[in-house]
Amino acid sequence: MTGIALGVAAGLAFGVGGVFVKPLLENGWSPGAAVLARISIAAVILAVPGVLALRGDLRPLWRARWTVLLFGLIAVAGVQFFFYASLERIPVSLTLLIEYLAPIALVLLAWARSRRMPQRIVLAGSVLALAGLVLVIGPGGGRLDPLGLAFAALAMLGVCVYYLVGESSAARLPPLALIAAGFVVGAVALALLGVTGLLPMRFVFDDVAFLGAEAPWFVPLIAVGVLSTAFAYSAGLAAIGRLGSRLAAFLGLSEVVFAGIAGWVLLGEVLSALQILGGVLILAGIVCVKLERGQAAPGGTRGGPGDEASAPAVELGAEPIPVTAALPLPPRAGEERGA
Numbered sequence: 642m643t644g645i646a647l648g649v650a651a652g653l654a655f656g657v658g659g660v661f662v663k664p665l666l667e668n669g670w671s672p673g674a675a676v677l678a679r680i681s682i683a684a685v686i687l688a689v690p691g692v693l694a695l696r697g698d699l700r701p702l703w704r705a706r707w708t709v710l711l712f713g714l715i716a717v718a719g720v721q722f723f724f725y726a727s728l729e730r731i732p733v734s735l736t737l738l739i740e741y742l743a744p745i746a747l748v749l750l751a752w753a754r755s756r757r758m759p760q761r762i763v764l765a766g767s768v769l770a771l772a773g774l775v776l777v778i779g780p781g782g783g784r785l786d787p788l789g790l791a792f793a794a795l796a797m798l799g800v801c802v803y804y805l806v807g808e809s810s811a812a813r814l815p816p817l818a819l820i821a822a823g824f825v826v827g828a829v830a831l832a833l834l835g836v837t838g839l840l841p842m843r844f845v846f847d848d849v850a851f852l853g854a855e856a857p858w859f860v861p862l863i864a865v866g867v868l869s870t871a872f873a874y875s876a877g878l879a880a881i882g883r884l885g886s887r888l889a890a891f892l893g894l895s896e897v898v899f900a901g902i903a904g905w906v907l908l909g910e911v912l913s914a915l916q917i918l919g920g921v922l923i924l925a926g927i928v929c930v931k932l933e934r935g936q937a938a939p940g941g942t943r944g945g946p947g948d949e950a951s952a953p954a955v956e957l958g959a960e961p962i963p964v965t966a967a968l969p970l971p972p973r974a975g976e977e978r979g980a
Contacts, residue, residue, distance in 0.1 A: 644883030645931075648892030651877035656899025658869030660907050661861045664849035668858070671843040672728075675862075676721045677831045678844075682866025683874070684824035691821030702822055705814050712806045712819060713826025720799035721831060722840055723792045730789025734779045739793035741774050741897065743800035744890035750801070751887070763887075766929030769922045770894055776919025777897050804890050807881035816878035824874075852907060891930045894923050 665675050695701055702709060720740075727736045745767045748759055758764075810819055835842035848855050881889040898920040904910040 644880050644889075645892070647876045648880035648884060648889055649895055651873050651880055652893060652895030653899045654869050654873035654876065655893075655896040656901075657903040657907075658865050658873070659900055660852075660903045661865035661869060663908075664851045664856075664861050665845075665858065668847060668849045669843060669845035671841045672725050673721075673831065673835060673840040674842045674844050675865075677828060677835065677842065678862055679866045679870045680717065680824050680831065681828045682863060683871035684821060684828055686867060686871045687817060687821035687824065687875070691815075691818045694815035694817040701814055702818060705810065705819075708806060708810050708814070709819065709822045710826060711802065712810075712823035714830055715799050716803035716806060717823050717827030718830035718834070720796050720803070721827075722834055723796040723799065725840065727789050727792035727796060730786035731793065735785075736789075736793045736796070737778050738774055739790070740797045740800060741778070741894060742771070743797050743804070744887070744894060745771060746797060746801055747804065747887060747890050760933050762929050762932050766891065766926040768926075769929060770891060770926030773919040773922030773924075773926060774894070774897065776915045776922065777901060778919075803877075804881055804886040804893075807878045807889070808886040811878075811882040816882065817875060820871075820874045820878060824870075888927075888930055888933075891927045894927065898923055 662675050662679075666672065692699070724736060724740065727739075748763060748767055752759055759767075806819075807816070831840060834840035846858050849858055849861060850856075851861050877889070877893070880892065884892070901912050901916060901920060905912050
């Protein structure tokens with residue numbers, strides 16, 4: 642149950658990120674600036690734990706340099722960049738919906754690679770989760786710009802890389818070391834995108850309205866950096882190592898549910914009956930995937946229905962998470978949330 646608890650904790654931490662970031666966005670911060678700041682804070686926080694996890698020996702990082710670069714450039718910076726590039730062309734709800742298709746994309750990819758149809762319980766869970774996402778996020782309206790759709794799809798693939806790297810690197814690098822190094826790479830990449838003007842950066846250092854009171858600008862920023870970035874990514878990768886990419890990816894969808902609950906409890910935003918039903922369907926989909934029989938552990942052993950392992954390493958998982966949570970939920974839930 643440790644893996645399940647870690648996955649749920651990561652989903653909760655990612656889900657409340659929108660509540661922390663929203664005051665900054667309303668005060669004039671650009672999403673790119675908020676993302677760069679939160680990732681930089683998380684990189685600083687995890688630097689020492691990351692080195693301690695390696696026992697002061699940085700050679701494993703060099704040996705796994707391509708994995709670190711892949712994680713930092715694609716799973717961190719790439720997801721953020723393509724998410725916001727997509728928002729400029731298509732509605733936020735549609736961008737979110739496409740990005741959160743990552744767990745289903747992993748199921749289809751495993752099916753294509755193994756040429757074996759997933760168990761019916763997994764297919765049923767995928768259908769339930771997809772229906773729940775549509776109800777919670779909404780399909781969105783507006784124009785369907787092809788480039789915007791392509792950017793959203795690339796963000797979704799970046800989320801898939803997050804789960805794939807998290808599972809495949811577990812035996813070679815401690816999660817804290819991978820995350821800390823990946824955040825450094827991601828922060829540098831996002832800063833370069835900002836310097837070139839590809840990702841707008843606007844910082845505002847005035848007090849903000851935060852949880853019903855006035856607070857310095859750095860208070861919500863530290864909250865999102867510590868809880869919804871450093872802790873969320875650490876718990877998420879730890880869950881992937883215990884559960885495998887498939888189940889961890891579906892557990893990541895709990896972020897959508899927690900984001901809606903956080904907006905309701907902390908911001909007083911109303912959840913519609915359809916959104917509540919959607920949340921129930923997402924949870925039902927997660928349960929179905931957990932009930933998959935004869936799962937393969939990340940290490941390759943076979944387990945029973947009660948095992949916490951999910952898919953073999955060949956089966957490749959919002960965020961920001963996901964994985965990114967830089968914006969609150971879309972208007973139907975009362976906010977606009979990042980991936």
